[in-house]
Amino acid sequence: MxxxxxxxxxxxxxxxxxxxxxxxxxxxxxxxxxxxxxxxxxxxGIGAVAFFYGAHVRAEQFESFDTVVIEPDSGFDPRAHTAHCPKWYAYVSVGEVAQQRAYYAKMPKTWFVKSDPSHERALVDQGAPGWPAFFVDEIVTPLWERGYRGFFLDKLDSYRQVARTDAARAHQRAGLVAVLHALKARYPQAQLILNRGFDILPQVHDQVAAVALESLFGSWEPSNQRYVEVPHDDREWLLGQAREIHERYSLPVISIDYCAPDDDACRHDIVRKIGALGIVPYVTDGGLQTIGVSNALLTQTEPEPLAKVSYKR
Structure with a gap:
């Protein structure tokens, strides 16, 4: 024409x-x-979340989520999937290092304060000289170069297994704070989600995007290979932590809960209970190997403010 x-x-x-x-x-x-x-x-800032540690990540299965945490050793390339909304976060353990990680062999053995042969993991002395720089150079930087801009920092409370005195705990907390500060100093645009880490929030809250906790209603017992209901007192303690995070730091709080992968009624029920508390929910299987259920299921009604809600049986 x-x-x-x-x-x-x-x-x-x-x-x-x-x-x-x-x-x-x-x-x-x-x-x-x-x-x-x-x-x-x-x-x-978080939206609908998912945590998936399976070996094969298919991006199209996560299109209904806004924030997705995956196992970086899966080989997934976030650079190939930037056209859609999900933000891809890499799982990173801070307090413990699995022996199969590529960087494990590079770490001085003097940095390990406890080994767990049954789980092939070692607890890291967070106060070890050189650990913050190593964490950024050898763990975070390779992930950043692969396209990850978000990091889910796990095992922040593992030091409690070995730190028995106030001084020892303070030493470990100072090390954790140094690790996070080193990460943000190198990569100011990095988005961080902490798994618990309640003790260090006063020093790092302005550097994180959200705080996650686990098992408000449904829990997984690896030793017994079974799903169990969370005791009321345990839930109330976690809710107290969530309220403090909300009131003092205005950060989103995520709860990762667990139900059998074929129990849709359990998953949907827990998602609604968590959402009603003003907390971002995600319910999945005990090994995080299947795609779970998030707050995308919730209605558009506004949940009650977190600070005013207490779940009662």
């Missing part, structure tokens, strides 16, 4: 105009789910 024919009013011009309108409407319809998800995430 030539420019001169387009300048003449008639059927050809009408066809072109109609086609343009149809294409525009189709584009808006196609983008609407992604835009809605991104808008939902921007409200809290």
């Amino acid at each position: 030539t420019a001169s024919s387009l300048n003449q009013p008639g059927v050809s011009w009408i066809v072109v105009a109609c086609a343009a309108v149809v294409i525009l409407l189709m584009s808006v319809a196609w983008l609407r789910p992604a835009l809605a998800a991104c808008k939902r995430a921007s409200a809290s």
Whole structure:
């Protein structure tokens, strides 16, 4: 079709105009789910979360989530999946190091304060000289270069297994704070989600995007290979921690709970209970090997403020 024919009013011009309108409407319809998800995430900074530690990550299965934490040794390449809303976070253990990690052999054995042969893990002395720099150079930097911009920091309370005195605990906490400060100094744009780490929040709360805890309602017992209900007192203690995080630091709180992967009723029930408390829910299997259920299930009704809610049986 030539420019001169387009300048003449008639059927050809009408066809072109109609086609343009149809294409525009189709584009808006196609983008609407992604835009809605991104808008939902921007409200809290986290949105609908997922934690998946399986060996094979299929990005299309996580399109309904806004924040996804995965096992970086799965080989997943976040750089190949930047067109959609999910923010890809890499799982990183701070307090313990598994022997199969590539960087384990590079660590001086004097940095390990306890080994667990049955789990092939070693507890790291957080106060060891050189540990913060090693953590950034050998653990975080390779992940950053692979495209990760978010990190889920786990095992922040492991030091309690060996630190028996106030002085020893203070030494370990100071080391953890130094690790986080070193990470943010190198990568100021890094987004961090802490798994617990309640003791160090006064020093690092302004450097994290959210705080996660586990098992408000449903728990997994690895030793017995069974799912159990969380005792009321344990739940109330965790809720107290969640309220303090909300009131003092205005950070989103995530609860990772556990149900059998084929028990949809359990998963949906717990998601609604957690969501009603003003906490971001995610319910999955004990090994985090299946895709769980998040707050995307919740209705649009506003949950009650976290500080005012206490769950009673």
